[in-house]
Amino acid sequence: MDAIGTIIIILYFVGLIAIGALASKKIKNSADFLVAGRNLGFWTFTLLVVASICSGMTILGVAGLGYASGWPSIWEQIFVPLSAAVCILFFGTKLHQVAARTGYVTVQDYFAHRFYSPGAIRGTSAIIGVLISVIYLVGQYISISMVLSWLFKIPYQWALVIGAVIVMGYTILGGLYAIGMASLVQGIMILVGVLLVGPLVIQSAGGLAHVNTMLAAIDVNMTHLWYPQVHPPYAKYAFLTPEYLVSFFFLLTFGLAAAPHVVNNVLAARDIKYFKWAPLAAFVVYAVIMYLCKITGFAALAMVHDGLIKLPTGVSNPPDYSFIVASEYVFPGFFAPLVAIIVLSAVMSTTDRLMLTIGSYVSWDVYKQFINKDASEKSITLLSRAAILLSTVLTLYLAWSNPPELLAWLIWMAIGVMLACFVTPLFAGLYWRRATREGALASMIVGLVGVFIFSYYAKFISPMPMHPSIYGFALSVAAMILVSLVTKKTSEKILDETNTGMYIRKR
Amino acid sequence: MIIGLPTDVFxxxxxxxxxxxLLLLLWALKW
Structure with a gap:
């Protein structure tokens, strides 16, 4: 990276801060800060959902998994884009339609209304949401600093602070308005970037046919759609068996769709009509990005075997560097900032949304509902900004020493918590009239405890054939059904107010 | 084999x- 490259990156950062400053002029009240005044346009909204899900782990981890496991990992490129469509279609359409009457600011407002529980469910959901967002945020910071320190040859800790200050800057300035406008820029950067990098990397690796021949030579299962169903798998990379892929589907498609930093975005769209085309638009844009990232990982594996590139040694997971190293090979020198901008856009667009989620849960769900019910608009916005600052400091502290293995386990478990805690209450709340307050609370708590126990067991005692979160999810579904059926049914008035029933859109 | 992949995989x-x-397109058209 030379001086010109550094200047390009600095200009990109300045642009993001300028977006924040521009957006801050639109902030008149707390709803402007927390849900962008419910006024985001179609593409801003669609790319906001995609960019919130599309994290640094998406770009680097997807190529890394492709490098390690080959074509059986392509299912990730189906399940993750599908999560954006599921979130918009199955959760978004109904939540947006109800919120147009009720003015929800967070998904907790919906839970509190649907499950007539202003205390227990709102509090439980908000606290779990804040905790997993903090853990997830640490993971994002680690990938920001990984990229910056690799490309600029600066110390890891410097990179960490630079990345955090930029994202925190525009998020505190402009809230969801800034995040939405930044997502539009970041989404386009990611899409254009991978459309440039992907084909060039494949070409310089010798074409797809050569890459696939190389994969088959390493392990013939790498050119199949799954690894043989044996437990434990015959190699560390061969974990994507049919059974595991089933749990992968639930984890990614439903877990990410119900994630706090994703599902709250549906409240910010301007018009219910957006929910007609947004599922398809989000899926197609995201699938194109992810397919190209994944194939870049395959190509990197072939290039390493052909001696064209070398992955770094002495890092915790070398395959995660395959996207950057392969891109650097086709874009030496001057174009290196392009690679940085792709990955930084992906990381920052998730980081900013996670920060705002923490800010809004702390100020809107905890402070306003439990501590000071008469809190003014100004104090809510101020407290959100303070919570964003505090959570940044906390996550920097957690990410400061280069990631220990326990942290990687916690981050991987955080998505599992999203699946086991939020998917059942959301689906049952929206579509099942018999779901009750007690059922929802039981399902959240049983799911949380279940994921912890199974994740601990899988990590420290004996590996399991499926992702541990699926067992927690199964328990949360069982708890929802059993407890709901033995408790008193929700009043018809509330069920009608919240559009509960087996339909998606009320005509 | 197509581009080095078994035909059914491709x-x-x-x-x-x-x-x-196509399913998501159907949702949009059915709106």
Whole structure:
């Protein structure tokens, strides 16, 4: 990276801060800060959902998994884009339609209304949401600093602070308005970037046919759609068996769709009509990005075997560097900032949304509902900004020493918590009239405890054939059904107010 | 074999996302 490259990156950062400053002029009240005044346009909204899900782990981890496991990992490129469509279609359409009457600011407002529980469910959901967002945020910071320190040859800790200050800057300035406008820029950067990098990397690796021949030579299962169903798998990379892929589907498609930093975005769209085309638009844009990232990982594996590139040694997971190293090979020198901008856009667009989620849960769900019910608009916005600052400091502290293995386990478990805690209450709340307050609370708590126990067991005692979160999810579904059926049914008035029933859109 | 992949694998990799896109298109047209 030379001086010109550094200047390009600095200009990109300045642009993001300028977006924040521009957006801050639109902030008149707390709803402007927390849900962008419910006024985001179609593409801003669609790319906001995609960019919130599309994290640094998406770009680097997807190529890394492709490098390690080959074509059986392509299912990730189906399940993750599908999560954006599921979130918009199955959760978004109904939540947006109800919120147009009720003015929800967070998904907790919906839970509190649907499950007539202003205390227990709102509090439980908000606290779990804040905790997993903090853990997830640490993971994002680690990938920001990984990229910056690799490309600029600066110390890891410097990179960490630079990345955090930029994202925190525009998020505190402009809230969801800034995040939405930044997502539009970041989404386009990611899409254009991978459309440039992907084909060039494949070409310089010798074409797809050569890459696939190389994969088959390493392990013939790498050119199949799954690894043989044996437990434990015959190699560390061969974990994507049919059974595991089933749990992968639930984890990614439903877990990410119900994630706090994703599902709250549906409240910010301007018009219910957006929910007609947004599922398809989000899926197609995201699938194109992810397919190209994944194939870049395959190509990197072939290039390493052909001696064209070398992955770094002495890092915790070398395959995660395959996207950057392969891109650097086709874009030496001057174009290196392009690679940085792709990955930084992906990381920052998730980081900013996670920060705002923490800010809004702390100020809107905890402070306003439990501590000071008469809190003014100004104090809510101020407290959100303070919570964003505090959570940044906390996550920097957690990410400061280069990631220990326990942290990687916690981050991987955080998505599992999203699946086991939020998917059942959301689906049952929206579509099942018999779901009750007690059922929802039981399902959240049983799911949380279940994921912890199974994740601990899988990590420290004996590996399991499926992702541990699926067992927690199964328990949360069982708890929802059993407890709901033995408790008193929700009043018809509330069920009608919240559009509960087996339909998606009320005509 | 197509581009170095078994034919059914190649078809799966292409047809699954196409099928999902068609379902989402159906949702939009049915609106």
């Amino acid at each position: 078809m799966g990799v292409i047809l699954v996302p196409v099928a999902i896109s």
